[in-house]
Amino acid sequence: MTFKTAAAFVADELVIKKSRFIGWAAPAATREEALQWVAKAQQDYPDARHHCWAYLLGRPEVATHAAANDDGEPSGTAGKPMLNVIQHKGIGNVVVIAIRYFGGIKLGAGGLLRAYSGTAERVLSQLPTTEQQSMTALDVRCDFAHEQVVRHFLEQHQGQLVDIRYSDRVQMRLEIPDTAHPAFVELTGSLGASIEAQRGDLDQSFE
Template sequence: MNKSRFITWLRPVSSREQAMAIIDEARALYPDASHHCYAYLLGSPASAQAAMNDDGEPSGTAGKPIFNVIQHKGMSDVLVVVIRYFGGVKLGAGGLVRAYAAAAETVLAEVERVESVPQCTCQLALDFPLEQRLRHWAEQNGAAVLDVQYSQRVAMTLRCPTQSLADLESLCAAEHITLATQ
């Protein structure tokens, strides 16, 4: 066979360490591959961490095209690893760029997107008559009641979308509910 073979992995990642562990796994599973090229993007575009690697391919012909596809798709917290077995035919710089971009495009086109909503955990202390009002607020604002403890007052742990935190703080101030965020 004189054509290269490409194997593409797509993995969700939340840290550089996690991404590097997956890349190490790819190298261990395919130790005889010619190249293990990758790119990842972590976090929101404004504060993103990113990396790319050509793993021996000519500079800018593998990692950068993979990264460009990730950016173009508007995705984050994702790692794409393209494993190449050289098939004997040199593709040239343009051919490599097209091949690596196509591998990333193919795998990213198939993925189901999950939108991540920033959340915070809140500890609340409230009087019993306010419990239902707070539960109703949680339901209306995409918050989740994680735990409730009953003693002289109700102690509630709530996971709340960060964007709704100001509304929760206003409600707590108006109803004399003690609020602590984590």
């Protein structure tokens, strides 16, 4: 299964009752990448009143991680409406930021919700997208003798080794296509107790 992801950075702007809303949308495959875009917006527009944001990682219907922030606006009037627009658009691996310069006229909760969702809608409507294979994140622990078995599986099924650590066993973080997950389950079942695998969160570090 594939899903739409952000393919480039885009920006747009609108003015509502003298408040200036600058919308950004950009690719972000991890929480760190998303927050780097937020930091850039804060750096580029340091005098703005608010830098509200939302991001969604992975497949939109079952995101591996999603978050939103109102940055001082009334709770639920900025970040969450923007996240709702991302989900409605069906785009994954994307961050949306709305930079607001207050124009002196209060918009009220309903007005803010419409302004921030409108900013997200406007910028996402211009966002170039690409199709990406839906992936499953896995945390795997295995005996040293089976590390090459796992690596060979990744080569055969277009998977990725995201991270690896060595202690008394080999600890690996993998990303494999959803379509390959049943085959990996079958592989781990055939190896018995010498390998353990569970769904992971690529946005979190190893324990």
